Amino acid sequence: MPSSTSQRAIYSLLTVIVVLLVGIMALLQVADRRHQRLEDEAQDLRQTIARQKRRIDDLTQQLRVSRAATTAPIDSLPGAVSGNDSLRVFKRL
DSSP states (O other): OOOHHHHHHHHHHHHHHHHHHHHHHHHHHHHHHHHHHHHHHHHHHHHHHHHHHHHHHHHHHHHHHHHHHHHSOGGGSTTOOOHHHHHHHHHHO
């Protein structure tokens, strides 16, 4: 039968091991929560970037359409009288 001193030493070592294991488990849990939070933030950033890219694409398209509408000659619009036709009308008068 082991002496009481060796039993105390064994219990002390077991207590230290249990405390260390609990501490490691707590650290792992904190690290896992932090990792999950960072993953969530990264996903939010990806979604925000995708939304902003779609918005930029929409605005670029609107700008192209706006530029095309402002640079189109008036004579090329449907139903418009061409420059030559309007000159002929003035010459007849």
